[in-house]
Amino acid sequence: MTPHIQKAIERAIEGGYVYTKDNSQKQIDYIISVFTGRWEKVVLQCQFWQALGKAEGWDTIDTCICATHRNRVERNPAFLADCICCHRSAVRWDTEWHRFIDHLATGQDPDLFFKELLK
Secondary structure, eight states: OOOHHHHHHHHHHHOOOOOOHHHHHHHHHHHHHHHOOOOOOHTTTTHHHHHHHHHOOOOEEEEEEEEHHHHHHHGGGGGGGOSSSSEEEEEEHHHHHHHHHHHHHOOOOOHHHHHHHHH
């Protein structure tokens, strides 16, 4: 398991992500031992992202729901004020989860995503 994915899993456990009913250290050990090389069983779960958001203190953010505008907003946050067709407030963990899926879909390194996300 790569270091940033492991860090993300550990942070999610701190935020309340439960994969087993044991204490946190046992969960970390269990997840690392069982899912080494199969991290996607953990990081693609909705509960993982909710717990990671809680551990990181993420709140709601303003975003666009269509991919065209979302890409423009990521390049220029000021664009959001002018976007009236699809502007909404979103729970940040949900937005980051979908950004991660998009990141994977374009063939990018998952560890790099968590390295940037958990700076």
